[in-house]
Amino acid sequence: MDNPYVIEMLHITKRFPGIIANDDITLQLRRGEIHALLGENGAGKSTLMSVLFGMYQPEEGEIRKDGKKVAINNPNDANDLGIGMVHQHFKLVECFSVLDNIIMGVEPNRFGFLQKKEAREKVLALSEKYGLRVDPDALIEDITVGMQQRTEILKMLYRENEILIFDEPTAVLTPQEIDELMQIMKNLAAEGKSILFISHKLAEIMAVADRCTVLRKGKYIGTVETKNTTMEELSAMMVGRNVNFHVEKKPAEPGEVILDIEHMTVASKVHKNNAVKDVSLKVRAGEIVCLAGIDGNGQTEFVYGLTGLEPLVSGKVTLLGQDITRASIRYRSTHGMSHIPEDRHKHGLVLDYTLEDNIVLERYFEPEFTNSMGFLRRDNIRSYAERLIDEYDIRSGQGPITIARSMSGGNQQKAIIAREIDKNPELLVAVQPTRGLDVGAIEGVHRQLVAQRDAGKAVLLVSLELDEVMDVPDRILVMYEGEIVGELDPKQTTQEELGLYMAGAKRDEVKA
Amino acid sequence: MLLLVQYTLIFASVLLLVALGGCFAEHSGVINLGLEGIMVIGALGGALMMRYAPAGIPAFALILLVLLCAIGFGLLYSSLLAVAAINFKADQTIVGTALNMLGTAAATVIVKAINTAANPDDVSSTIQYVNQKKAFIINIGSFQFNWFMVIAVIALIIAYVTLYKTKFGLRMMACGEHPQAAASVGINVLKMRWAGVLISGVYGGLGGICYILAGVSEWKFENGVAGFGFLALAVMIFGQWKPQRIALAALLFGLFRALSNVYTGFDLLAALNIPGTVYNMMPYIVSLVVLAFTSKSSRAPKAEGIPYDKSMR
Numbered sequence: 032m033d034n035p036y037v038i039e040m041l042h043i044t045k046r047f048p049g050i051i052a053n054d055d056i057t058l059q060l061r062r063g064e065i066h067a068l069l070g071e072n073g074a075g076k077s078t079l080m081s082v083l084f085g086m087y088q089p090e091e092g093e094i095r096k097d098g099k100k101v102a103i104n105n106p107n108d109a110n111d112l113g114i115g116m117v118h119q120h121f122k123l124v125e126c127f128s129v130l131d132n133i134i135m136g137v138e139p140n141r142f143g144f145l146q147k148k149e150a151r152e153k154v155l156a157l158s159e160k161y162g163l164r165v166d167p168d169a170l171i172e173d174i175t176v177g178m179q180q181r182t183e184i185l186k187m188l189y190r191e192n193e194i195l196i197f198d199e200p201t202a203v204l205t206p207q208e209i210d211e212l213m214q215i216m217k218n219l220a221a222e223g224k225s226i227l228f229i230s231h232k233l234a235e236i237m238a239v240a241d242r243c244t245v246l247r248k249g250k251y252i253g254t255v256e257t258k259n260t261t262m263e264e265l266s267a268m269m270v271g272r273n274v275n276f277h278v279e280k281k282p283a284e285p286g287e288v289i290l291d292i293e294h295m296t297v298a299s300k301v302h303k304n305n306a307v308k309d310v311s312l313k314v315r316a317g318e319i320v321c322l323a324g325i326d327g328n329g330q331t332e333f334v335y336g337l338t339g340l341e342p343l344v345s346g347k348v349t350l351l352g353q354d355i356t357r358a359s360i361r362y363r364s365t366h367g368m369s370h371i372p373e374d375r376h377k378h379g380l381v382l383d384y385t386l387e388d389n390i391v392l393e394r395y396f397e398p399e400f401t402n403s404m405g406f407l408r409r410d411n412i413r414s415y416a417e418r419l420i421d422e423y424d425i426r427s428g429q430g431p432i433t434i435a436r437s438m439s440g441g442n443q444q445k446a447i448i449a450r451e452i453d454k455n456p457e458l459l460v461a462v463q464p465t466r467g468l469d470v471g472a473i474e475g476v477h478r479q480l481v482a483q484r485d486a487g488k489a490v491l492l493v494s495l496e497l498d499e500v501m502d503v504p505d506r507i508l509v510m511y512e513g514e515i516v517g518e519l520d521p522k523q524t525t526q527e528e529l530g531l532y533m534a535g536a537k538r539d540e541v542k543a
Numbered sequence: 544m545l546l547l548v549q550y551t552l553i554f555a556s557v558l559l560l561v562a563l564g565g566c567f568a569e570h571s572g573v574i575n576l577g578l579e580g581i582m583v584i585g586a587l588g589g590a591l592m593m594r595y596a597p598a599g600i601p602a603f604a605l606i607l608l609v610l611l612c613a614i615g616f617g618l619l620y621s622s623l624l625a626v627a628a629i630n631f632k633a634d635q636t637i638v639g640t641a642l643n644m645l646g647t648a649a650a651t652v653i654v655k656a657i658n659t660a661a662n663p664d665d666v667s668s669t670i671q672y673v674n675q676k677k678a679f680i681i682n683i684g685s686f687q688f689n690w691f692m693v694i695a696v697i698a699l700i701i702a703y704v705t706l707y708k709t710k711f712g713l714r715m716m717a718c719g720e721h722p723q724a725a726a727s728v729g730i731n732v733l734k735m736r737w738a739g740v741l742i743s744g745v746y747g748g749l750g751g752i753c754y755i756l757a758g759v760s761e762w763k764f765e766n767g768v769a770g771f772g773f774l775a776l777a778v779m780i781f782g783q784w785k786p787q788r789i790a791l792a793a794l795l796f797g798l799f800r801a802l803s804n805v806y807t808g809f810d811l812l813a814a815l816n817i818p819g820t821v822y823n824m825m826p827y828i829v830s831l832v833v834l835a836f837t838s839k840s841s842r843a844p845k846a847e848g849i850p851y852d853k854s855m856r
Contacts, residue, residue: 106726
């Protein structure tokens with residue numbers, strides 16, 4: 032009797048001090064299927080894959096390959112069993128060529144000397160067979176993220192892996208690249224490869240997977256056939272309650288211009304040329320404007336220029352009718368601008384300070400928190416922090432005196448949002464505010480942004496997430512290579528059209 | 544003029560050997576600041592062998608024994624860096640600095656002890672090798688050919704082939720660039736880094752013995768190797784961690800070092816009447832200037848200096 036399962040993980044339990052990361056989880060992968068593994072951050076997906084890869088040893092349960100029990104003690108064992116993985120953060124050596132990266136670890140050699148010719152032929156044959164376009168001689172640092180990902184896939188194919196794991200593979204891709212990847216995955220499955228697809232993006236799972244296993248808080252929730260289920264059902268399984276995907280909001284009522292940027296140019300730290308080139312835009316009261324684009328097209332530098340973290344090369348920034356082009360960061364902060372930074376560890380929090388100190392970080396100098404002698408008024412800081420913790424539902428181990436570093440990413444973000452919104456700004460600059468948060472928390476952040484808008488504030492959202500770009504704002508500006516190449520109405524446009532602008536395939540002349 | 548060429552070549556050989564050693568360590572991901580100390584200890588090994596080698600031994604055997612001894616001492620000494628930096632994840636800069644201080648001090652103590660034991664009045668830290676040195680040198684006309692020039696060229700070829708043409712080199716460089724990527728394809732990062740550091744010990748030890756045999760026929764170990772280990776690091780950086788470019792950089796720095804020995808032989812330079820100390824300073828000043836202008840665009844192995852932690856991404 033043929034066993035239909037190529038890999039089975041049966042009743043896996045993995046404990047860490049104080050937490051059960053995997054609690055009796057079963058995952059069965061059929062030969063030639065695409066099997067999605069769905070769960071929020073911290074649901075145990077990574078731990079389960081680490082067990083399969085031999086990074087961790089489970090306390091209970093067993094792994095079977097083709098029905099036979101196997102022991103996987105390290106990544107080499109996994110490789111010997113034909114298990115390969117495309118990691119979320121690519122494991123590629125940037126200054127090596129594509130070919131070198133593919134053969135690394137299994138180099139064809141004669142007496143230790145590399146035989147690159149054979150390797151090249153094999154790689155070219157594989158790339159032809161599966162439609163994975165790569166240039167074997169290009170250096171990794173010079174090629175696109177999409178091609179880097181194809182290199183990772185070729186790495187697995189070169190090793191003749193039968194079981195391919197994709198860890199959140201679409202997070203870094205443009206919509207067109209995502210479509211291409213989906214097609215590649217289908218081709219691979221058709222060739223008899225078995226694919227595990229780790230994701231929390233429901234639309235992609237519905238589009239490409241045959242079956243889906245859902246984890247929640249370390250527990251096994253169930254395995255469903257995607258053709259018999261809906262996105263709503265999957266999300267309810269994942270989160271444990273019904274989630275509203277669409278941000279509910281009234282039509283915007285834009286008022287006067289709050290932020291007016293004229294011809295902003297910002298230098299790049301990495302390259303010699305300018306990262307932001309002659310960008311002009313306006314944000315009005317009562318609207319959410321989204322600056323969309325693929326990571327690294329100048330959004331970061333734009334925000335640095337706007338918030339004062341970097342000086343402008345040229346251009347003018349006007350906030351509430353006042354020229355703030357050369358104003359200090361504190362001046363901007365105390366005169367109507369709030370900033371939820373992209374990197375909350377670098378610019379958002381002092382990680383080794385307490386939660387309460389982080390909460391007053393932009394206001395500690397006000398008379399309410401510092402007396403005339405220059406000493407901090409600890410009692411006021413404490414009560415202020417307690418009020419915000421309560422209002423914004425910031426959860427932490429020890430309340431106001433919790434060290435920020437020990438808090439979860441979601442609650443760190445809530446603390447920043449509380450601090451920035453409670454300042455009652457006229458302009459809220461929110462840069463990737465939902466980065467690294469799970470579905471439930473994302474919903475909360477989006478609601479806050481809309482609430483600000485409805486209160487008549489201006490909101491400038493910078494986002495890389497397509498769903499967020501389509502759903503939250505009233506107006507989309509697409510940034511490509513430091514320029515604004517399109518202005519779109521989220522109600523009129525499609526993800527495909529947005530993708531074309533983001534990839535630079537389409538552009539309009541945009542006037543501010 | 545011939546003298547200038549001769550000195551340039553021999554000093555370039557020293558710098559090339561040591562810089563290639565540093566290049567191996569850094570490509571595996573370990574910064575080897577202890578090259579200076581490794582050179583001293585390697586030189587000590589070679590010098591001791593010359594002192595104790597039986598008098599009538601054939602030149603070829605003597606060369607071989609001296610080289611092996613220098614290599615062995617360098618290898619052992621570099622393993623201190625490997626243990627501390629790789630296994631115990633110590634700060635590589637501090638370990639390297641410690642090795643430098645220990646190297647000169649230990650060599651001085653050892654040589655003094657040996658000298659005093661042989662002759663209670665002798666408290667110097669000097670080893671003489673007037674006769675033994677002749678084994679390394681062939682006079683071609685007025686040009687003193689030194690076997691180390693050949694050794695350096697061979698070392699260069701070996702380094703180039705190893706790094707770029709073998710699977711060992713590919714794997715080692717991966718460990719210096721992205722050790723997590725290397726580990727994910729089953730490469731043992733710690734082993735590769737050990738290999739890199741030990742090779743740097745071999746090259747450093749060779750460079751050390753080459754240095755003390757370059758000009759003089761006795762060596763005072765109190766002097767260490769006069770900053771040549773650091774000069775070699777500058778050569779390595781100027782050479783952008785690439786063997787062929789390191790060779791050119793070594794020639795350039797070797798030329799400046801040689802000038803200080805022979806500038807009096809040039810009428811033009813002698814007529815300038817610049818104090819000799821200025822020429823002595825030249826290689827160091829040049830290295831400062833060169834690094835100030837090139838280090839911005841330099842591309843060191845990305846993961847060098849960072850202890851390998853497999854849980855990092």
